[in-house]
Amino acid sequence: MPRPAARALRETGFYFGVAFFVILAAFPFYWMVITAFKQNSDLYDVTNIPFWFNEPPTLEHIKYLFEETLFARWLLNSLIIGLCVTAITLVTAVPAGYSLARMTSRKGEALGITIFLTYLVPPTLLFLPLSRIIAELGLQNSMWALVLVYPTFTIPFCSWLLMGFFKALPIEIEEAAIVDGCSLFGAFIKMAIPLSIPAILTVVIFTFTLTLQEFVYALTFVSSSDQKPITLGVTTDLIRGDVFFWGEIMAGALIAAIPVAIAYNLFLDRFIAGITGGAVK
Amino acid sequence: MSAIAEPVVKPTSRFHFIFDRRAVLETVLIAPAIIYVLLLVGLPLLLAIYYSLSAYTIYDPTWKFVGLANFKQILQNPTFLDTLRNTFVFTFGSQLLGLVLGKFGAFLLLQPFPGRKIVRALIILPFAVPVALATIAWQWMFDSLYSVINWTMIAAGILTREEAPNWLGNPYLAMLCIIIINAWRFFPFAIVIFLAGITAVPQDVIDAATVDGAGFWRRNYQIILPMILPIMAIGLIFGIVFTFTDLSIVFLLTMGGPGGATSVLGFAGFQTGIVSGDVAHGAAISLFMLPVLLVVVIFMLRFIRRREI
Amino acid sequence: MAAVLTRDIVKKFNEVAAVDGISLRVPDGEFMVLLGPSGCGKTTFLRIICGLEQQTSGDLLIGGNIVNEIPPRARGVAMMFQSYGLYPHYTVRNNIAFPLRTQRVPREEIAKKVEWASQLLGIDHLLDRRPRQLSGGERQRVALARALVREPTALLLDEPLSNLDAKLRTSARQEIRNFQQRVGLTTIYVTHDQVEAMGMGDRIAVIDHGRVRQVGTPPEIYENPADLFVATFVGAPPMNIVSRNGGGYLGFRPENFLPRDMIEDGGATEFSFRVDRSEYLGSERIVYGVMEGFDSKQPITAKLPPAHVAEDSIRPGEWHPFAVKNSALRHFDTSGNRTTSH
Ligand SMILES: Nc1ncnc2c1ncn2[C@@H]1O[C@H](COP(=O)(O)OP(=O)(O)O)[C@@H](O)[C@H]1O
């Protein structure tokens, strides 16, 4: 039995630890929020205490973003890219994940690992040849180049993720359907797919967030402002010469980050299960 | 009776369908994914290797084969050796820091306390938010004039305004900055990986160890740690691969500066191959990542194989 | 409905034969039970019949047609899986209707047949539920209804009762048997439980290591086991087997091994039996011991009728005169096969 004093000390220490981590993790986002809604006169006055509003908050940065910059266009571009990449990924990765899960031979397993490993091939190794391929296809400087390239990492990742989910699906259900008159393909369409809607939803969310997070390919393949996705636009286009428009940049970053942060928090456990591939089971 | 037996009589040809063979269907279903990956990952990888052995630039697109000349030139360039060193410092510095933070964070999050869910959600943020956006927020926090970190230290009386560091202008501090940002980005990932591992350790194993007289440290380091090692290794592989090949943090924060102090492989490859258009040398620089990736891949394959035994 | 015939079916998994040459004839309307220990290849054999596995060699005929190359959906066979394989995302109604839908049966006819099948199995009040809202017994009936509804050429059941608790099992056994007789459906029923096999089968095929050891009616299997495996696998406790001088084995059921004075005269063989241990089971007493002059791997068992239970005349540690009627003795040769004449 620890004495009460020692216990109180331990608890205080514990909550200090928690507070440290929360501040470490969340302060930059707090800083985004504060900056995004501060008036410029407040922002650039070093005599002010920077942690809160010394003058009333303002929406002027956000207004400026939407009225004076291509921000809305970037949002739209990101949305289009995300939707197209998600569609391509679903159409290829759902069958692939199913096939990998149902392959009985060891060949299937080797194939699954190979597909997953391609997810680890980094953009910085591929961007040079890919930029030539994109030029050959006439897609340079266009967001469609990103639609073409992003599936190179979403397909392996999602195939792997879906393989795990399909493996957990009792095969008896599909076999019952096959005996009841379905073809093999029919069992996949009528049984495996409806039963893995939650997994497919996870894949949709992750594909979308992966496309939103991507930066290297966007930077490499797209240079005209009106073709940029939102992360690239916010981080490279709001700087005029040497002048950073911090209020606008932080507002833009905030708007782009919020949906991704929410999606991650909702689907984190599935995501972790996906990348660790059941390594502990 | 005969009406029921009927379907069996006729269908031999009508139902003799190629997709009824499992092997065929499996191949057909996986083919699109394989083809996509072969065309846009496999082919470019081969192309990258070829570029690095050629004299290809965007101004002079030639397939002229020059052997290992590009690699020789690169290795004779002292700036490149700095880049290589920076990459290792950046990778291992940030992974180490991230792991330490992750281990402690996981230890805290393992205890039940009110508001744990919200705390977890907040701690996940650095990993969830696009790295480019987070980096730009850090850049603002490291600003030479308006740095909130400096402001706090001055306000706390630790520094005077004259002593306030120029975070991104000093070579050592700049390296420290990119390490901190990357560790900051990965530590939530390390936390979740630790947590996933620890919660997967069956409680009865821990109980059995406790009954057998294992104390807190013994339980932690002789029972739990070995059991979560596989999952940790996978997490670490991710961290290493994506840090070693990173471009975004350096590109947005320091542009490799000051004076090349934070130039890493990904950035150097980008500058040479894309910005300067010297594709051959850029590819050669990028290819220096490959040995590290291969080591990681081999490690992972062996690892997965061992897990199956 | 149709007869099912297999000719020397072999199935190898990586060179190991799970099914090792099974030839079996199940006539139209028969209830055939496949009985064998776990891992002997029963499931694999069923899966070959319905087409989920392709045999390595051998022929499969349903209704007189060779269906080796025909995909499952065209074989018209229904199968009930061990854990039923109900479709979790469909209601009971749609579960039952599914086999009809795949065959593009007209809508009104589907409704009619679903009603018929669900009434037959007494589940018409459950039609709008989903499988997870059903109890084990109800799930089993839904699975049966789904198997029945399209009037299959044959019905295959793979240990259908193993997921039910002991009480339900007895009534479910009865139910399956009843409705099978009513519909007259060719049925192949797989189990490792000899009580199920004896109680339900028109005939039983005893399987071991992928081979059929014996096919026969339950009394044939019990009374005249074809070999030592069948003799010792069927019956609880199993048949006593002792080595015979001059080679071969002698077998007799525990209930035929009685104190000498309980057997009326006329053709009995006497043995001297030493009781080591006895178990009182209420309706009977099982005694274990050794027989003078005979080797046996297992203790010899005798199942004594209630009359002897009260008397307590069989005391452990003593030698008693026991006997078996000659007509109840079974002879096996050195390789374990039963020799008919003796
Ligand atoms: N898909 C498979 N791959 C390899 N071996 C299998 C496969 N299915 C069954 N087996 C093996 O075949 C044998 C028979 O299995 P099974 O038919 O399931 O037996 P039962 O149903 O009588 O218990 C077992 O030894 C089993 O391990």
Ligand SMILES: [Mg+2]
């Ligand atoms: Mg079985």
